[in-house]
Amino acid sequence: MQTVDSRAPQAGPSEQPVAESRLGFPAEVKLAFTIAFDHRRAYVLAVAGAVAMFALLVWTGGFLQFYPQTGWEFDASLSERLSVGVVAVLFGALLPLELTALSKARGAAGAAGAGGVLGPVFGILSMSCCAPLLAPALLSFVGFSGTTLLRVNVALYELATPLTLASVGLLLLSVGLVSHTIAAACMLPDAGAKKESR
Amino acid sequence: MVTALQNFGTLSGWGKEHHNDGYQGFKELPTWDLHNASYNSPYIQFSDKEVQDHDFQPLDKFAPDEQAILDKYNPQAKWPWLYINGQYAQAGSGYSPGLLQGQAWDDVYKQLASGTQNEATKAINDEAKLITQYICRSTGGQPESACKQ
Numbered sequence: 001m002q003t004v005d006s007r008a009p010q011a012g013p014s015e016q017p018v019a020e021s022r023l024g025f026p027a028e029v030k031l032a033f034t035i036a037f038d039h040r041r042a043y044v045l046a047v048a049g050a051v052a053m054f055a056l057l058v059w060t061g062g063f064l065q066f067y068p069q070t071g072w073e074f075d076a077s078l079s080e081r082l083s084v085g086v087v088a089v090l091f092g093a094l095l096p097l098e099l100t101a102l103s104k105a106r107g108a109a110g111a112a113g114a115g116g117v118l119g120p121v122f123g124i125l126s127m128s129c130c131a132p133l134l135a136p137a138l139l140s141f142v143g144f145s146g147t148t149l150l151r152v153n154v155a156l157y158e159l160a161t162p163l164t165l166a167s168v169g170l171l172l173l174s175v176g177l178v179s180h181t182i183a184a185a186c187m188l189p190d191a192g193a194k195k196e197s198r
Numbered sequence: 199m200v201t202a203l204q205n206f207g208t209l210s211g212w213g214k215e216h217h218n219d220g221y222q223g224f225k226e227l228p229t230w231d232l233h234n235a236s237y238n239s240p241y242i243q244f245s246d247k248e249v250q251d252h253d254f255q256p257l258d259k260f261a262p263d264e265q266a267i268l269d270k271y272n273p274q275a276k277w278p279w280l281y282i283n284g285q286y287a288q289a290g291s292g293y294s295p296g297l298l299q300g301q302a303w304d305d306v307y308k309q310l311a312s313g314t315q316n317e318a319t320k321a322i323n324d325e326a327k328l329i330t331q332y333i334c335r336s337t338g339g340q341p342e343s344a345c346k347q
Binding site: 062063065067068069070073074075076077078080081145147148149150151153154157158 | 220221222223224249250254256260265268269273274275276277290291292293294295296297317320321324
């Protein structure tokens with residue numbers, strides 16, 4: 001007769017679950033940021049990305065105006081300024097994370113699961129679909145013009161708050177998913193080595 | 199624009215309006231309500247279209263010929279937009295709205311009527327002169343009372 005002692009380990013130390021399942025979401029994000037911002041060039045990339053996104057949003061939003069009498073002005077409401085700032089900072093933070101995810105997950109395809117694919121997708125979605133400041137420029141780019149764009153602008157102005165929140169939400173989701181990708185990819189070589197040692 | 203139009207005819211039926219506090223980061227801005235205004239002039243015709251009211255609700259619709267002009271000359275839908283006789287177009291305000299922010303409509307109107315000189319009245323009068331010059335080129339310099347200034 002065989003008895004099973006529930007207190008006895010079911011597997012050796014080498015078969016412990018991989019770290020991706022042990023880490024909570026905040027720890028994954030912290031780990032991903034630590035890895036992604038390990039080098040100085042990541043900070044440079046983040047700042048450059050944030051500045052570029054800030055400039056793009058300011059330009060497409062038409063916030064920077066020149067008046068002959070008073071010169072250049074930044075004409076934007078408080079909520080518009082906050083939107084531009086938050087989206088630009090999140091985009092800047094996302095860039096090094098995306099690059100790290102790409103390089104780390106290259107050798108561990110599949111390990112990242114849906115997060116590996118969805119992270120960048122949500123990042124792009126947040127910029128292209130739900131950033132009300134970018135939508136008019138994008139629609140103009142694909143051929144919308146004049147009166148059609150005016151009607152879109154009026155509708156967008158009414159929906160500016162929920163669209164901005166959706167945009168920020170998708171960016172945060174993207175940061176979370178990419179962080180999961182990085183955390184998972186970084187644990188796999190270790191887990192694989194342990195499996196081989198059995 | 200209203201000051202310029204008055205050089206060529208008579209504008210009636212207008213009202214007082216304002217942009218909401220906080221719009222584009224400015225305090226409340228006094229402006230004209232020309233939605234129900236009519237304009238009589240032996241020299242020019244005037245058409246005003248208000249895309250939305252100050253609560254951002256859609257207001258006027260464009261006639262097909264107006265749509266064609268907007269699509270051709272204002273593809274990025276910048277607003278306010280001024281179009282004069284197929285010769286001139288201006289996107290955006292000619293002066294900073296900040297010069298008028300927080301001022302009461304009647305105060306600005308009285309300052310303009312009395313010839314008070316300050317940054318706001320100077321900006322409005324300069325813009326009116328510019329628009330008047332554009333219209334004068336379309337009317338062949340008529341009337342002289344407006345175009346010889």
